Amino acid sequence: MAAASGMIMQNIFIAKQYQKNSHFVNRYRMGCSSPYVSSMLPFQGGKFAWDGTTSMQLVNVSKYQRTSVNRGLVLCNAAPSAAVPTLEKADFLKLQNGSDIRGVAVAGVEGEPVNLTEPVTEAIAAAFAAWLKDKKKEEASRHLSISIGHDSRISAQTLQDAVSRGISSVGVDVIQYGLASTPAMFNSTLTEDDAFLCPVDGSIMITASHLPYNRNGFKFFTSAGGLGKADIKDILELAADIFKNSSVEAYARNKASASVKRVDYMTVYTSNLVKAVRRAAGNIEKPLEGFHIVVDAGNGAGGFFAAKVLEPLGAITSGSQFLEPDGLFPNHIPNPEDKVAMKAITQAVLDNEADLGIIFDTDVDRSAAVDSAGREFNRNRLIALMSAIVLEEHPGTTIVTDSVTSDGLTTFIEKKLGGKHRRFKRGYKNVIDEAIRLNSTGEESHLAIETSGHGALKENHWLDDGAYLMVKVLNKLASARASGAGGGSRVLTDLVEGLEEAAVAVELRLKINQSHSDLKGGSFRDYGEAVLKHLE
Known part of the structure; x- marks a missing residue:
C-alpha cells in the first residue's frame, strides 16, 4: 500500500x-x-x-x-x-452561507463528502474566539466567555466538543448549554445573571436550520446581534490560517485539555417568555387558562415551548406532537414553509379541536401558526398578522420584508393597516439590517420579517426569534380575553381580514450550474451581484 x-x-x-x-x-x-x-x-x-x-x-x-x-x-x-x-482558504470560504456557516457533518450521502470535520470546526471556533478577543481588546484584563448551544442534529455533540476545544485553545472560557434554541443563544449575550454566568461575550449556535440530517453549521452572536457576511468571511479566512498552521500534536493536545462549564440557560430564556405574556395580560398568572394550544416541534429544539411556556401560562397542550429531539427528523422536515409540515400541524389542530397550533423550525428562529379552523398563518399571512399586531402598537411604522411578498400584502399593510411596506433583498439578515438602517435615518420601523418565518422586532433587540413571534400572538389572545373580547383564535383571523391572496402561489428554486461559462470561474453569487449592480 x-x-x-x-x-x-x-x-x-x-x-x-x-x-x-x-x-x-x-x-x-x-x-x-x-x-x-x-x-x-x-x-x-x-x-x-x-x-x-x-x-x-x-x-x-x-x-x-x-x-x-x-x-x-x-x-x-x-x-x-x-x-x-492542507485545505485551501477557498475550501473554508465555501462553508459560508450568507451570515451563517454550513457544511456536511455526517458521511454516507452520495455526492456529499464531509467538509465540516472536527479539526475544521476547531479552527472555525478558534477563529471566532480570536476575532472576539480582537473586538474586545480594550477589555484585555477581563477573561472572555463564549456560550455554545445546539439543536437536535445527530452530529451536534461531536461538533459541540470540537467547538469547545477550539475556543479553549485561544484562552476563552467555554460554557455549554446543550440542547437550545438559536434565539436563546443570542439572549445569553444580553442576560445579566451571575448565577447563569451571564452575560457571555459571544455565542455559537450549532445548527443547519431545516436542512437534512447530514448537514450542520454555526451561527455566531455578540450583544450587538448576529454576525454579518463580512464578519463570517473574516472568521473563515482566519480559520484557514489557523488550520494551515496546526499540527496533529496540537490537535491531540486540544482534545485532552479542553475544559468547560455547563449551564441550563433555557430555564432563563423560557422564564422570560412566560413573563412577557403575563405582562401583556395585566400580570395574570395564567392568562391562557382554558386555551387549547398544540405545538409541533418537528423533532427539533422547540419541544420546550409546550411544557415550559404554554403550560405555566395555563394552556392545555394535549395533542402536541414531535416534541422529542430526533436529529433524523423522522416525521417531517421542521420547516414552517414546508407543505407537509404545515399539513401536520393543521391536522393536529383539527383532530384535537384546538384553539391554536404553533410550529417551529429546527432551531426555533422561525415559526408559523394555525387557527382553530385550520387556516394557516405562514408566509404572507404570518407577515400580515404580525404587521397588524405591531401597527396597533406603533401606528404608521414601516414593515420591512423580503422581496417575494405579494402585492396584496403591500395593499393590506398600507391601505388597511395604515403602515408602510418596504420590500428588500431576500435573506433574514438583509431584512433586519435594512430595518435598523431605516431607524438610523429617522424612519421608524418596528418589524423586519421574511416569508420564510424569520421575524425580528425592535423591542426584542432585532433578534429573529420564532418563539418570541408566537409570544406576540399569545399576547394578543391573552389581552383580548383580559379585555372581555374572547373569541379564541378568531381574534387573530379577524386581524388579517381583507388580505388579498393569490389563488395559487408557486416558488421555484433552480439549481445553479457553477461550472457554466457565463460565471467565468467565479461564483453565481458574484455573477448575480454584478447583474444587480448593472441594473441600478
Missing part, C-alpha cells in the same frame, strides 16, 4: 458500506453512536484501492468511535509528520 504523510491510523468511509446496511435509517436513533466523522482530519490526497473501490481519497484520523455502520480500517506505513494536511 502506498505511503501517506503521517504515521497514523486511516479510516475509510465508503458510501457502498452505508448502502449495504439498508435498515440504517430506520434503526438509528438518538441513543446510538452516529455515523459522523469523529476526530477526522481533512482529505489527505493519497489514493488507494480498497473493498473494490478504486481511487478513493483517504481521510486521516487519530481516533474514531465505533458506529452502527460498516467501515474499513487501513494501517498506513508512512513516515511520521507533524503537519496537518
